[in-house]
Amino acid sequence: MSAVADILMHAYAMTPADCIAWRQRLDPRDLRLLREGGKVAGTLVSIRKGQWFGGRSVPVVGVGGVGVSPLHRGQGTATRLMTRLVQEARESGAALSILYPATQPLYRRAGYEQAGARYETRVQMSALEMGERSLSLRAIESRDEDAIAACYTSVARFRQGWLDRSEFSWNRVRNPRSEPVHGYLVEGSAGVEGYVYLARRPLKDLKQELALTDIVATTPAAARRLLRFLGDHHSLGTEVVWYGGPDDPFLLMLREQSYSVKVYMHWMVRVLDVVSALEARGWTPGLSGSLHLEVTDELFPENQGRFVLEVEDSVARVKRGGEGRLRLDIRQLGPLYTGFQSAASLRSVGLVEADDASVQAAMALFSGPQPSLRDMF
Structure with a gap:
């Protein structure tokens, strides 16, 4: 833990007393370490929880305490740390991962995007x-x-x-x-x-x-x-x-x-599993419709390709195939999913490619109150 404390003191300007208090509050099972050259190069905390969307709790992994040793900065260590985290989170059955970013480029490389605010x-x-x-x-x-x-x-x-x-x-x-x-x-x-x-x-x-x-x-x-x-x-x-x-x-x-x-602060979301994320959340009662998606995801081949989302009676079913009328990267699926950005807004800045009918269908299906968070983690 001394190596972890040293990383945190440099990354967050924490005092030794702060590090002791942080360690006492932490479940050791939630701590993740990245070792390179036999030494601790990076650390983060992975916390299982749920997040409410459409009245249903979606399984998520929250990420906090991300830090890299000063001797390992600028060498891709943080990217490797986050890549391993999202791989582990997906394997654990989580549909989403959420975090508060100290910097956005790092997390965007791992597939995260702004998806709400505190x-x-x-x-x-x-x-x-x-x-x-x-x-x-x-x-x-x-x-x-x-x-x-x-x-x-x-x-x-x-x-x-x-x-x-x-x-x-x-x-x-x-x-x-x-x-x-x-x-x-x-x-x-x-x-x-x-x-x-x-x-x-x-x-x-x-x-x-x-x-x-x-x-x-x-x-x-x-x-x-x-x-x-x-x-x-x-x-x-x-x-x-x-x-x-x-x-x-x-x-x-x-x-x-x-x-x-x-x-x-804005928080970011990473969709870990396209099918389980769309099927786990709730949808507006009485609303039905379908959407043909085409998703790109450089990290998870399982998320890559075309999907058909069908919503009826507040329940979604997702199947492979379809016409891929609304095309987007896995990053942009995050703000669309939470309702933080509409399909029309994403299309207006070139982050989504879609015809008008697909944009209107997406706006109807993902409509709702602005996503927010009360908690920090």
Whole structure:
């Protein structure tokens, strides 16, 4: 692990204490090392999880902590590391791989492309006085974790791109690396109706910023109660910050547009298996149609060639063959798949070749809310 720590300190400007904390949080089974010349040349973390598309959880491998030894940079080490990772991920049965890029060219060489974003939302505490205190609010206890996970899932499955969280992801919500977090939940007649995890960050002039690692509500009353709870901190702070999508429904409950929403970082997707990825996700109920694809993939011959996608009753079937009317590289299939870019947009910049009928069919089939992520990994 000393070699891994040395790589991380150089790649991410981490301190020795940061590396120790990182190691303690990591399941050793998720660590991948690339050895060259008998020494550790590169490292990354491979995390199995799910990602919600069309109301169904698609098996994915999340990638984090990618780093290369200073002595091995500029020699293709990172490309070899990522190539082996996507090969392993496909063999494990994952349909997709996702990551947050520090640099895009490396990951594009491995077949990744921008496919969604993590948005930062900032709200003035003074705007959160909802006048709602009817529901009970209390501190979260360990016995509440299953109910909270169910509460999250009931919302996340309808948020395009959100994680079907593994224990790794929940640990980041409840125990982020750099600051203590406190959790509170709202209870109604049906049990847990919402919750929030927050950290208090000191600012200048003795004020605080409330940084939320998660906030979810399943009823209007729970949403108002949580917002009022956050607003009750206005004498101590100025802003509340959380992460998610560009269309956060909490913002519709505010009286004025006293908030800002901006892209924090784009995330990238690599389609590992064309057939399983298309068949694993959900599709708009009542929508049916077909699409003739022709895909190029330099790494996986199994993804290469023509496919016919047929969607009916929210279920997709993919078979080999067809006319290949919509032609694209495996990279461009990522943003099309998530709904981040339409077929028309991709065609307009030369990343897709297709006739108008195929473009319209693709736009209908892959339509939906903008894909986003709340979690980092």
